[in-house]
Amino acid sequence: MPKQILKAHKVRLYPNEEQQIFFAKSFGCTRFIWNRMLSDKIDHYNEHKTELKNTPAHYKKEFEWLKEVDSLALANVQQNLRAAYSKFFKGGFGFPKFKKKGHRDSYTTNNQKGTVAITANSVKLPKIGHIKAKFPAMINGLIKSATVSKEPTGKYFVSLLVETIVEPLPKTYSNIGIDLGLTDFIVLSDGTRVANPKFLSKLQCKLAREQKILAKRREFAKTANRKLSDSRNYQKQKIKVAKVYERITNCRKDFLHKLSFNLIKNHDVIAIEDLNVKGMVKNKKLAKAISDSSWSAFTTMLAYKADWYGKTLVKIDRWYPSSKTCSGCAHVLTKAELPLQVRSWNCPSCQQKHDRDINASINILNEGLKLATLKTVGATGLA
Numbered sequence: 001m002p003k004q005i006l007k008a009h010k011v012r013l014y015p016n017e018e019q020q021i022f023f024a025k026s027f028g029c030t031r032f033i034w035n036r037m038l039s040d041k042i043d044h045y046n047e048h049k050t051e052l053k054n055t056p057a058h059y060k061k062e063f064e065w066l067k068e069v070d071s072l073a074l075a076n077v078q079q080n081l082r083a084a085y086s087k088f089f090k091g092g093f094g095f096p097k098f099k100k101k102g103h104r105d106s107y108t109t110n111n112q113k114g115t116v117a118i119t120a121n122s123v124k125l126p127k128i129g130h131i132k133a134k135f136p137a138m139i140n141g142l143i144k145s146a147t148v149s150k151e152p153t154g155k156y157f158v159s160l161l162v163e164t165i166v167e168p169l170p171k172t173y174s175n176i177g178i179d180l181g182l183t184d185f186i187v188l189s190d191g192t193r194v195a196n197p198k199f200l201s202k203l204q205c206k207l208a209r210e211q212k213i214l215a216k217r218r219e220f221a222k223t224a225n226r227k228l229s230d231s232r233n234y235q236k237q238k239i240k241v242a243k244v245y246e247r248i249t250n251c252r253k254d255f256l257h258k259l260s261f262n263l264i265k266n267h268d269v270i271a272i273e274d275l276n277v278k279g280m281v282k283n284k285k286l287a288k289a290i291s292d293s294s295w296s297a298f299t300t301m302l303a304y305k306a307d308w309y310g311k312t313l314v315k316i317d318r319w320y321p322s323s324k325t326c327s328g329c330a331h332v333l334t335k336a337e338l339p340l341q342v343r344s345w346n347c348p349s350c351q352q353k354h355d356r357d358i359n360a361s362i363n364i365l366n367e368g369l370k371l372a373t374l375k376t377v378g379a380t381g382l383a
């Protein structure tokens with residue numbers, strides 16, 4: 001069955017000077033209203049022990065300039081703040097934070113009967129009209145909302161959320177297990193190894209170099225007793241670092257999109273390990289942190305693409321001993337029998353020779369198929 005989904009399209013914007021001023025005002029107003037509503041809520045709670053139900057409208061009298069920006073942008077702040085509160089109360093998320101200037105500047109507006117629209121080379125937004133734009137691909141379907149952002153590189157983007165119909169992909173009668181590799185990005189149960197793209201490690205080296213220069217310039221400004229905002233060399237280098245970072249993010253996303261789509265296209269059941277990414281991302285080492293966050297972005301992509309295209313993604317409990325189990329006879333090695341540096345081993349029980357990662361991905365596939373069957377049986381009430 002075709003499925004209606006919401007797809008985000010990121011489009012580069014080229015605002016003129018006047019439009020840039022409007023965006024800066026909008027970022028400023030949404031940040032102001034977020035911080036103001038949040039601090040009033042906190043004060044009210046401290047005094048009365050109840051929640052303050054404040055809205056942006058309450059502030060428009062006192063702060064007239066709030067009327068100059070898109071009122072939907074302010075309404076969305078209220079919604080986001082409410083969502084942040086309920087996430088906090090549900091647990092697992094921190095208390096809503098105050099927003100800092102220049103850190104993820106953005107605002108969101110909604111399409112109300114054509115207030116957000118596109119032409120071949122522009123995006124129309126409420127209160128500001130058409131802004132020059134460059135579309136990476138054709139966009140079809142009803143636009144629901146638009147989020148304008150300014151990146152640390154100084155570039156402007158709008159992310160358009162569009163209602164799209166997707167058709168399920170045909171069945172392939174092939175299933176696959178995926179193991180997160182140590183040296184490769186992933187290893188598949190059919191023996192395929194997918195390496196981390198070479199350009200990524202090159203860009204990571206470049207990023208480390210540019211960050212070192214940035215740190216030196218920061219030190220230099222400090223010893224010269226100059227504010228960082230007044231140090232031209234520091235600011236120039238900061239943009240350089242942001243640009244490398246942006247390239248890494250884009251290349252990585254592109255790589256992960258292609259890889260996840262191909263896996264979904266070529267297989268019906270896709271089994272992966274459910275790794276504790278929260279714990280992994282805490283790792284301070286840059287390269288490691290990037291590969292960890294890649295894994296989390298990758299599994300997210302697999303999950304929604306499986307849903308879009310009618311395939312099954314199964315996540316295996318992270319305590320399942322996928323590496324230490326022989327995929328041939330189910331004999332389980334002890335931790336001491338299989339230290340991390342051992343890349344291949346012979347099963348002491350059935351003598352089969354194993355590549356560590358491929359054996360793990362075969363186990364992940366088998367475990368995944370077991371769980372997928374249980375799920376279908378459970379769903380049809382035969383369990």
Ligand SMILES: [Zn+2]
Nearest residue numbers: 326329347350
């Ligand atoms: Zn064995």
